[in-house]
Amino acid sequence: DGGITQSPKYLFRKEGQNVTLSCEQNLNHDAMYWYRQDPGQGLRLIYYSQIVNDFQKGDIAEGYSVSREKKESFPLTVTSAQKNPTAFYLCASSIDSQGNTEAFFGQGTRLTVV
């Protein structure tokens, strides 16, 4: 079955550590996205990539980094510079790199800083 796989589902991190969230898709989609979800704030765009080896900052990119070395993969690193990293992180992809078509979402990764 085609889809988007995020791992792990739950992640705990100590303060001051970097952590990488995995996102893989087998839908052959060009575009991939990372959103952060906090209670009452909806989804906020962290980074997006329209094509391999290219990515753009979204609304809240500070303290995060990404790479897009393969079409299928778009990992997100939460660095120690991110002041409040505890949140639910959602990865998505779409066939259209201009944001004109629906996005398909993974099941999310819940990150908790301890």
Added chain:
Amino acid sequence: GNSVTQMEGPVTLSEEAFLTINCTYTATGYPSLFWYVQYPGEGLQLLLKATKADDKGSNKGFEATYRKETTSFHLEKGSVQVSDSAVYFCALSGLSNSGYALNFGKGTSLLVTP
């Protein structure tokens, strides 16, 4: 850039009641409009979509009509069930202040009681 405004919740209804969740948008050009649903602890699932003015999207008893004259895409269901309890997000395609990605409303939490 494109943006979407969604009514705030939470919305609490009795089973079999009529549901309306309001969504209005600001956009240039001819964006596509979407409703997504999120169940607790999960990612977002596409509920329905409309790609041009006067289109009606429908799925699982939910409907929404793309109204260009009122810039609205309200979600309706004639008779809700307990299993409809979830968070609903309105979304807009195209270029927003964030970039080329779907732009989401803040979500409306729906609780349906027996």
